[in-house]
Amino acid sequence: MEKINHAFEKMKMLVGMEMEDEQQQPAIEDGNSFSFMDDFNRHCTLTTKQRFYGFAICLVAGLTCTLLSILVFFHPIKFGITFTFGNLLSLGSTTFLIGPKRQVSMMLDPVRIYATAIYLASMIIALFSAFYVHNKLLTFLAIILEFGALIWDGNKVVWFLSAQLFSFSSQAHPN
Template sequence: MEKVNQAMEKMKMLVGIEVEEEEVSEENTSSFFEDFNRQCTLNTKQRLYGFATCLAAGLACTLLSMLVFFNPIKFGITFTFGNLLSLGSTAFLIGPKRQVTMMLDPVRIYATAIYIASLIIALFCALYVHNKLLTLLAIILEFGALVWYSLSYIPFARSMVSKAMVACFDTDF
């Protein structure tokens, strides 16, 4: 039984769940994220349920957006909402503070900025501009930014994709 508990603690550490409760300091200088993390403590089962539910809802929205593909405004809204849910699902596993810290890591700060900007542009074009062409272009930008952002979590993936694209579109013979 002791080995099972040790294995569970190692798994929790790998996923980013804190093994032991942190002592609450009595200082009033704690940051917003520390207060938020302290108030939103979930056990492992609740985190996994939250992750699965949020990811399933995000994937469902993304897949259902294909049904309204020929209406770019509805497609843009459902696709973007699905991406936001999928992105938020990982906060259940690793916590919102670590999620934001990882997103603002120097390796992926530009990918994060472009991805979040493309989400905002797609929603703006779909909800306020109501222009199908602009919404479709924003969705293409959003999809490209999502791929580039996702590749930032895989070591050397972005450099491999960049080299492959240069090799594919190189016009020198």
């Protein structure tokens, strides 16, 4: 049982939840910051179990939409809508784990800012061209750009996670 608790604590540290929710509330109230994200975080506290449920639900819904988009691949407008909504849900799933403030700060990190800008712009263009312009070519080009930004940023995420896991394993077993 102790190993499970230890693994759970490592997982919480990996996703940025070092402190329990009860410990976070006084720290948030002590700060005199009136920013939107601080206010949002203060009013939207979730337990660890609720965060994992929200993550799982959004991730499964996002992956389902993304996989269903393959069925309508030859209809670029339907494909653009389902693929983009799948990506939005998948992006929202990580927000449950690390919180909206940390999600935004990670997305606006100088290393990721270009990929984030291209990714968000291509999602907006894909939805705009699918819903309002009804242009198949523009929707398809936006989806290609969206997919490219996703792969570009995904390589950075894989590198980051592998570096984090390596640092956890080297801390757990010092030589």
